[in-house]
Amino acid sequence: MTRPGRLTRRRLAASALLAPGAAAAERLEVPPGMREQGAPLDATSYGLPAPTEQGVRRRSRPGREYQPILGTAGSIVTPLGDLDGIVTPNGLHFIRCHAGIPAIAPEQHRLLVHGLVERPLVFSMDQLRRFPTVSRLHFLECSGNSPLYRTARIRPDWTAQDTHGLLSCAEWTGLRLADLLAEVGVRPEARWMLAEGADAAGMTRSIPVAKALDDAMLCWAQNGEALRPEQGYPLRLFLPGYEGNTNVKWLRRLKLAAEPFMTREETSRYTGLLPDGTARQFNFTMHVKSVITRPSGGQSMGAPGFREISGIAWSGFGAIRRVEVSVDGGATWRDAALQDPVLPKCLTRFRLPWQWDGQPALLASRATDETGAVQPSREALLAEVGEWFTYHYNAILAWKVTENGTVQLAV
Amino acid sequence: MTRPGRLTRRRLAASALLAPGAAAAERLEVPPGMREQGAPLDATSYGLPAPTEQGVRRRSRPGREYQPILGTAGSIVTPLGDLDGIVTPNGLHFIRCHAGIPAIAPEQHRLLVHGLVERPLVFSMDQLRRFPTVSRLHFLECSGNSPLYRTARIRPDWTAQDTHGLLSCAEWTGLRLADLLAEVGVRPEARWMLAEGADAAGMTRSIPVAKALDDAMLCWAQNGEALRPEQGYPLRLFLPGYEGNTNVKWLRRLKLAAEPFMTREETSRYTGLLPDGTARQFNFTMHVKSVITRPSGGQSMGAPGFREISGIAWSGFGAIRRVEVSVDGGATWRDAALQDPVLPKCLTRFRLPWQWDGQPALLASRATDETGAVQPSREALLAEVGEWFTYHYNAILAWKVTENGTVQLAV
Structure with a gap:
């Protein structure tokens, strides 16, 4: 299968040092965990994430925290911006x-x-x-x-x-x-x-x-x-x-x-x-869609330099064939690499190497599935179904990298 | 890719009813859970399995429960006989x-x-x-x-x-x-x-x-x-x-x-x-291996009739190419179906339809990887490395189905 945009060694070399902040050093402090025995294995409990990962949880969407009319109806959502790969751990699956x-x-x-x-x-x-x-x-x-x-x-x-x-x-x-x-x-x-x-x-x-x-x-x-x-x-x-x-x-x-x-x-x-x-009615199949998860809303860019742009794409009609990424709000697009395995009706992880110059940018992704269907622009989707359609929103989404390196939703 | 032993509709039809015990009925009791609102969504905790699944846990291997000399050294093992597919949930990954x-x-x-x-x-x-x-x-x-x-x-x-x-x-x-x-x-x-x-x-x-x-x-x-x-x-x-x-x-x-x-x-x-x-020394790569997980040691067969034989195969040298299954202790073998995706250096789930006649049986699996390496018999492995080798045991293993339908390790 063709993998447009696959990251090659030559491309990497051309992008200079990947970790410009790494310190030249020959010595490391011996950390406290090497000075005493660690915690014993727990053979009775079901395993849980590290305490320092408590921020990675499902939660209500903004404005949906309290729904007295609906009683126990509602939803909590998967922290996609914190996840890698394509598998969602069961403890974080949306409800x-x-x-x-x-x-x-x-x-x-x-x-x-x-x-x-x-x-x-x-x-x-x-x-x-x-x-x-x-x-x-x-x-x-x-x-x-x-x-x-x-x-x-x-x-x-x-x-x-x-x-x-x-x-x-x-x-x-x-x-x-x-x-x-x-x-x-x-x-x-x-x-x-x-x-x-x-x-x-x-x-x-x-x-x-x-x-x-x-x-x-x-x-x-x-x-x-x-x-x-x-x-x-x-x-x-x-x-x-x-x-x-x-x-x-x-x-x-x-x-x-x-x-x-x-x-x-x-x-x-x-x-x-x-x-x-x-x-x-009976609008069953979820349409071709994608979203960039790193960098994405609420994250910070850190120092200028190399940043991988990474996200997920999916379609209810089959396998993802292509994902394009733009860093200028859709003026120009580049093909992202698709991570194997690319499976039908499954998330596909995509990646694009990027040298961030520290300036504002507008990051967007556009997926194409094996039927040839392409993710629409917001304008095209709204023109087709109007703003009261509620379901099956699959338009291209943009994240804005601001001057101070924070990332915001730009739609 | 060739899929020897894939279960076809005709093969299933030839094996008669798959669920002979299913009751002819038109009415169902309304269960208690439909009479009152269920538990609310928990947007603060990391999700856990159902309380009725508490038996599915990691634990020490027999004889390894107490190792005072080793202190906090030790291991706890994944409940493979209770799992499906190829992904191990993080809360059950061996340690x-x-x-x-x-x-x-x-x-x-x-x-x-x-x-x-x-x-x-x-x-x-x-x-x-x-x-x-x-x-x-x-x-x-x-x-x-x-x-x-x-x-x-x-x-x-x-x-x-x-x-x-x-x-x-x-x-x-x-x-x-x-x-x-x-x-x-x-x-x-x-x-x-x-x-x-x-x-x-x-x-x-x-x-x-x-x-x-x-x-x-x-x-x-x-x-x-x-x-x-x-x-x-x-x-x-x-x-x-x-x-x-x-x-x-x-x-x-x-x-x-x-x-x-x-x-x-x-x-x-x-x-x-x-x-x-x-x-x-420096015997790094894990060899081609497989094990039947259903039915496997400690499980019960239930009533005679259709039973799928299912298990996992893997090799550190690449992808699994073939898994053969025997129900007569290795006298005869049949090709099992391999579940997609078949990935290199990854578990591969295999399956074989089986009509169990209620009689004793000896179930074994034999994997072949893409290098052509075949899982050895216990005799061949012991002849090569002896019984004090300790590591990299990958011989064919058999489970014995007894007269009363329990399943035991037969090696």
């Missing part, structure tokens, strides 16, 4: 809940599959876990990620966590939904499938049977271990590339039917209001 | 320490690079983090993993955690050591590099410069977030495919030299004692 997190004992949990099927069946977790399994690395993005449609609400101090943190990526393991549906026998007239969660919201969405028979999974594991409670433990639907809420958590019921069910979450919510007053 | 876990403030940490270099330099973490970065998924295995050389010590109740749990896999992010060495300028006569950790053991190993200039990394992140304290926070050496102890944690010093340093850890330890009384 979006409609009625809080139910506590479910796996041995009590059941999945009913019924409706337009030959053999309606109820499955226990033990029965589901005997199916052939599959593991895949996929991103998951809330359809409401990037609340940037309404210009008046945008604040320059927003970070990548605020603008893009309803996005995470993990290795998901479970069974192919197609295998389960083969067991119950889908009738030819079935075109839609209701998925219902066992939370107090009774979260329900209608999914096309074509997607269910394609790459849909019923998952019990993320990043190797059991699903976290807030991710649907012990079972969730996983629809690669589809908007987050359709990946129904605490999955208890699948019902096959000829028509969509027009549930609350696909009528009053998760539809896109267009300028002409009509709504775009 | 091996020689003098406990030091607490290091990143802003205090320094890395000295000296010896046979043009420009000896000291780097802060901020300076290191300005280098171009790379992220790669790699396994990490302790050279002492699988303590199975001495037959008299082996117990049939050992699990995959006991036999193979000094093995984990993560996405590691940092800088290419080659880029750092270009900054200091390695002198032509330098052939070895000492790596020293900032723990109380002053853990030191000699590494060939050829490896340092090949794919070696200095890492600050695992699975996206900062290294865990027990993995070397804030900085570790990472040598893809090399035995675990050479991936020096809390890295504080690199010294270039013409000869290896003959440190304690490469003379009294981490050498392999051969039958003729000599020792194999």
Whole structure:
């Protein structure tokens, strides 16, 4: 595969010293940790990050801290500006809940599959876990990620966590939904499938049977271990590339039917209001998108000199083919290097070497996916769907490097 | 790439119902979690697994629970039999320490690079983090993993955690050591590099410069977030495919030299004692290996019928090319399917569909890597290195399915 913009040794040499501040020295102080035995291994607890990393946490987005009307509904977002690579640790995976997190004992949990099927069946977790399994690395993005449609609400101090943190990526393991549906026998007239969660919201969405028979999974594991409670433990639907809420958590019921069910979450919510007053419904697949995470909002540049520009790109339609980066607000673009592996419907890490001269700059990224779709400008997106569309915001985003080296959201 | 043994729909159909115990039913009880709001989102804490998953923890290996002579030295092992896919969550990554876990403030940490270099330099973490970065998924295995050389010590109740749990896999992010060495300028006569950790053991190993200039990394992140304290926070050496102890944690010093340093850890330890009384030294690269994790020691088979056989394979010499599975103790073998992505020096998940007839069986796996190396039989390995070799055990391992459906170690 072509890797435009790959960092070569020659390119690096041309960019002079990478760490201009490194001190010439032959001696190091012996640190306190070498003078006495360290902490013993803890064989009973689940491991946690270093105490000095406590700032790297999920949190509410600005203005969403208190939602009395919604009760236990809400979301907390992944600290993308602090993360490297493409895997999100489970303890930092974003959460979006409609009625809080139910506590479910796996041995009590059941999945009913019924409706337009030959053999309606109820499955226990033990029965589901005997199916052939599959593991895949996929991103998951809330359809409401990037609340940037309404210009008046945008604040320059927003970070990548605020603008893009309803996005995470993990290795998901479970069974192919197609295998389960083969067991119950889908009738030819079935075109839609209701998925219902066992939370107090009774979260329900209608999914096309074509997607269910394609790459849909019923998952019990993320990043190797059991699903976290807030991710649907012990079972969730996983629809690669589809908007987050359709990946129904605490999955208890699948019902096959000829028509969509027009549930609350696909009528009053998760539809896109267009300028002409009509709504775009069943807008499932997340569009091609990218964001620079280093440097990004809230970070400081430090001394002028070499800085790698690094970020993530993704598309619900397949693999990322190209990411371009601009340091002048879109006047000129350069191809970034894509970090292997580049996987379909998965985050792809991109990087571009940059000599920062200490002057103000406007950093932006523009992704292209394997279907040829290119991330639109903000102007083009707003011209198409208007500022009340709410969901699926995927426009090019810019971070402003200011004179004093701080980084701010410039949209 | 050829995928021998891929599970096809026809093959599945031929194996009859996958979940014979599923109940025909149209109604489900409404569970308690749907009757009241669930737990609120916690925007302050780092996320943890469900309370019902408390059994999935790292622990000491049998017989290693109490080591008064070693003080804070020791290890705790990854629960491989409970995990899916290839990613190990950071909270379950195996730990091996020689003098406990030091607490290091990143802003205090320094890395000295000296010896046979043009420009000896000291780097802060901020300076290191300005280098171009790379992220790669790699396994990490302790050279002492699988303590199975001495037959008299082996117990049939050992699990995959006991036999193979000094093995984990993560996405590691940092800088290419080659880029750092270009900054200091390695002198032509330098052939070895000492790596020293900032723990109380002053853990030191000699590494060939050829490896340092090949794919070696200095890492600050695992699975996206900062290294865990027990993995070397804030900085570790990472040598893809090399035995675990050479991936020096809390890295504080690199010294270039013409000869290896003959440190304690490469003379009294981490050498392999051969039958003729000599020792194999600088035996760096972990050999091709595999283990079935489901079903594996300590698990129960449940009712006869369909069972997927699933496990992991890896090699420090490159990518896994093939995994064969036997259900009759090696009399016959079938090719398992390899789960994409198949990456070099990384775990590869393999799977084989199996109709278990309820009778005793002997399950074994045999991996082949891209160099053509094949996992040896126990007899062949012992014939080559003898039972006092201690390290790099990579023989084919068998799990015995007993008459009552329990699974035991059969070696």
